[in-house]
Amino acid sequence: MFKSSTVEKGYVLCVNRSNKIQNLTPKQVKEIFDGNITSWKQVGGDDIPIEPLRMDDIASQYTEEEIGANFEHLPQKLSEAVASKPGALAFFPEQFININFQGRVLPAETITLKEYFGGKEWFPTATPAAQFGVLPLILGTLWVSIAAILIALPFGMAVAIYLAEIANSRIRKILKPLIELLAGIPSVVYGFFGLIVIVPLIRSIFHLPVGETALAGALVLAIMALPTIITVAEDAMRTTPLAMKESSLALGATHWQTIYRVVIPYASSGILAAIVLGIGRAIGETMAVLMVTGNAAVMPHSLTEPVRTIPATIAAELGESAMGSVQYQALFMLGAILFVLTLGISIWAEIIRKEPKVQ
Amino acid sequence: MQHTKFTGKRANQALFFTLFRLMSYLVVGILFCIIGFIVIRGIGVINWEFLTTAPKDGMTKGGIFPAIVGTFYLVIGSMIVAFPIGVMSGIYMNEYATNKYIVRVIRVMTNNLGGIPSIVFGLFGMSLFVNKLHFGDSLLAGSFTLGLLALPLIIRVTEEALKAIPDTYRHGSLALGATKLTTIRKVILPAAFPNVMTGLILSVGRVSGETAPILFTAAAYFLPHLPTSVFDQVMALPYHLYVIATSGTDLEATRPMAYGTAIVLIAIVLIMNLLANVVRRKFSK
Numbered sequence A: 001m002f003k004s005s006t007v008e009k010g011y012v013l014c015v016n017r018s019n020k021i022q023n024l025t026p027k028q029v030k031e032i033f034d035g036n037i038t039s040w041k042q043v044g045g046d047d048i049p050i051e052p053l054r055m056d057d058i059a060s061q062y063t064e065e066e067i068g069a070n071f072e073h074l075p076q077k078l079s080e081a082v083a084s085k086p087g088a089l090a091f092f093p094e095q096f097i098n099i100n101f102q103g104r105v106l107p108a109e110t111i112t113l114k115e116y117f118g119g120k121e122w123f124p125t126a127t128p129a130a131q132f133g134v135l136p137l138i139l140g141t142l143w144v145s146i147a148a149i150l151i152a153l154p155f156g157m158a159v160a161i162y163l164a165e166i167a168n169s170r171i172r173k174i175l176k177p178l179i180e181l182l183a184g185i186p187s188v189v190y191g192f193f194g195l196i197v198i199v200p201l202i203r204s205i206f207h208l209p210v211g212e213t214a215l216a217g218a219l220v221l222a223i224m225a226l227p228t229i230i231t232v233a234e235d236a237m238r239t240t241p242l243a244m245k246e247s248s249l250a251l252g253a254t255h256w257q258t259i260y261r262v263v264i265p266y267a268s269s270g271i272l273a274a275i276v277l278g279i280g281r282a283i284g285e286t287m288a289v290l291m292v293t294g295n296a297a298v299m300p301h302s303l304t305e306p307v308r309t310i311p312a313t314i315a316a317e318l319g320e321s322a323m324g325s326v327q328y329q330a331l332f333m334l335g336a337i338l339f340v341l342t343l344g345i346s347i348w349a350e351i352i353r354k355e356p357k358v359q
Numbered sequence B: 001m002q003h004t005k006f007t008g009k010r011a012n013q014a015l016f017f018t019l020f021r022l023m024s025y026l027v028v029g030i031l032f033c034i035i036g037f038i039v040i041r042g043i044g045v046i047n048w049e050f051l052t053t054a055p056k057d058g059m060t061k062g063g064i065f066p067a068i069v070g071t072f073y074l075v076i077g078s079m080i081v082a083f084p085i086g087v088m089s090g091i092y093m094n095e096y097a098t099n100k101y102i103v104r105v106i107r108v109m110t111n112n113l114g115g116i117p118s119i120v121f122g123l124f125g126m127s128l129f130v131n132k133l134h135f136g137d138s139l140l141a142g143s144f145t146l147g148l149l150a151l152p153l154i155i156r157v158t159e160e161a162l163k164a165i166p167d168t169y170r171h172g173s174l175a176l177g178a179t180k181l182t183t184i185r186k187v188i189l190p191a192a193f194p195n196v197m198t199g200l201i202l203s204v205g206r207v208s209g210e211t212a213p214i215l216f217t218a219a220a221y222f223l224p225h226l227p228t229s230v231f232d233q234v235m236a237l238p239y240h241l242y243v244i245a246t247s248g249t250d251l252e253a254t255r256p257m258a259y260g261t262a263i264v265l266i267a268i269v270l271i272m273n274l275l276a277n278v279v280r281r282k283f284s285k
Helices: A026-034 A055-061 A072-082 A113-118 A134-165 A171-181 A187-206 A212-238 A244-249 A255-266 A270-286 A288-292 A310-317 A324-356 B002-042 B048-052 B066-098 B102-114 B118-133 B141-164 B167-173 B179-207 B237-246 B249-285
Strands: A009-017 A049-056 A087-093 A103-104
Touching: A009 A072, A026 A072, A026 B179, A049 A055, A055 A087, A072 A087, A072 A103, A134 A171, A134 A255, A134 A270, A134 A310, A134 B002, A134 B102, A171 A212, A171 B002, A171 B249, A187 A212, A187 A288, A187 B002, A187 B048, A187 B237, A187 B249, A212 A255, A212 A270, A212 A288, A212 B002, A212 B102, A244 A255, A255 A270, A255 B002, A270 A310, A270 A324, A270 B102, A270 B118, A288 B237, A310 A324, A310 B118, A324 B102, A324 B118, B048 B066, B066 B102, B066 B179, B066 B237, B066 B249, B102 B141, B118 B141, B141 B179, B167 B179, B179 B249, B237 B249
Parallel strands: A049 A087
Antiparallel strands: A009 A087, A009 A103
C-alpha cells in the first residue's frame, strides 16, 4: 500500500516547466485544490499564485471546435494552457499527454507511514488526491469505546457486587443466566434498538440536528459491554477465599466494609481484566456502531458529534472499493491495526488476570 | 460514641446495598426493556406469511423467508466446517497432547482468536475465500468465514467437556484392554456428548446473529429465489435487518419488517439457549 500513488489511477499532475517544485504530498495536493493553499511559496516554490486546472476548467476555456469532436486537439490545448501559466497545476488523464507536452509531469507521490498514522483526514475517494489519515478513525474508536466503558463501569460493578455478595442464591440463579443470555443477542439487534430509540432521544434531549453521535454509540456499546463486565468481575469477586471474608467480619467490619476493603482489593486484577475485556469488545464492535454513530470521519471533539470507528469504516467502505486499489489496501491496513489493537488488549487482560493478588 | 459509629456503619451499608440493588434492577430492567420494546412493536408483523414469503414492494411487504433459509444454510455450512475440526482439536488438546508448552500456546491462540473482532474475520474471509480461492461472494465463502469464527468457542467447550470427565473413566477402560482410540470413542466422547452438544448449540446461536463476517463474503441485499448451489449468494437475517433498518426508499414503511426480523433473531438466540439448557439437564442425570 505504501508503494502506490494516491492520485486517481490514469491521471497525472503537471506544472509549468519554470516551476521549481519537484513533488507535492497528497495532503498538499488536496489543500491546493480545496483552495486552502494559494501560493507556490507555501509549498516551497516561488511566490506565484497557484492556478489549479482541472479538465472542466480547460474544457470551458475553449470551444468545442477548438478541442475537436473526439478531443483530438485537447493534448495541444492542455500543453498550451500549462505552458502559458507559470503558476499552473493541472490535473487530467494521462492519455492526453503527448510527446510535445510543454509542461512537467510531477512524479506520483505515495502515502508515507507518517501521513497514514498521523494524517487527520480520511477522504479515500477524494480527487485529485485521496487522503488516508487514520488518526480520526483510531481516535473515534477509542473515544466511543472508552466513553462506553465509563458509562457501563458503575452499573457493571454494582451488578457484579450485588450478584456476588448481596443477592441470595435464588435471585442470583435467575439473574446470572439472564445476563449471560443478553450477551448472545446479535449486535445488529442492539444497533437497531439504538437507531430507533437512543438516536431520536439524544437528538431531542440535546437539540441536535442529527442524533447519530458518539454518545449514541457509547450508550449502545455500554449496554452491549455490560454482560461481559458483570460476568468477569463477578467471577473474580467470587474467588475471594471465605476465610478472608470471615476474618474481616470477625474483626467487627460490616458486610459492606468487607466488600470494599477485602473483596474488591482481592478481586482487583479480575475487575481490571473485566474493564480491559469490555474495552476490547467495544473496540471491535462493528454493526451496532455503524448504525448509530453517524460515521463522519472527523477528529472527535465532543460526544454529541458524529464520529467514525475503524470497524465501521471497514464495513462501510470495503464493499465500494475496487479490489487491489489504494483504498482497498488502506482498509486492510485498518483491519490489521484493529487486529493488533484487540490482540494486544486480550493479551493484556490475560496478563492482568494472572498478576499476584493483593494481600 | 461507639454506638453512633456502629449505626453509621450500618446506615452506610444499608445505603450502598440499596443503591446496588436498585442499580442491578435498573440494568436488568433496561436490558429487558430493549427486548420488550422490540417484541411489543413487532409482534403484530409475525405471522405465517411473514415467515414463509419473500420480501415484496421494496422490502415494505411480504416476508423474510429467503433470509431465514439463508441463515439456516450458513449455520449448517459453518458447523460442517467448524464442528469436526473444533472437536478434534479439543480431543487432541485434552487427550493426546503431551507437550504442555504446545497446549498452552494453542490455548492462548484460540482464546485470542475468540477475542478478534468479527469484522476482521470478514476481511480475512474476503481476501482468502472470496478472492484467493475464487469462491466468490457465496454460501461457501460465508460458511468458511463463520466457521472460523465459531472455532475457538467449539474448541474451548470440547476441551472443558473432556476435562470434566474423571480420569477413572479412562483408567477403567484402558485397564479392560481397550486402546486409547476405543476409549475415546466408546467412553470419553459419549460421556462428554451433552456438554459438547451444548457448545454446538450455543455457537449456532452466535453464528446466526453475526453480520460483519458475511457482509463481504456471502450476504446479498435482495434475492427473490433461494440459493441453488454453494456458490450462490444468500440473504441472511442479521444482514437483512441491517439493510432494512438503515437503507431503503421508505424507511417508515420498512420499519414493521425490521421489527419482525429483529424478533426472529432474538427468538433464535432464546431458543438456542433454552435448547442448550434442556440438553444439559436431560443428559446430566
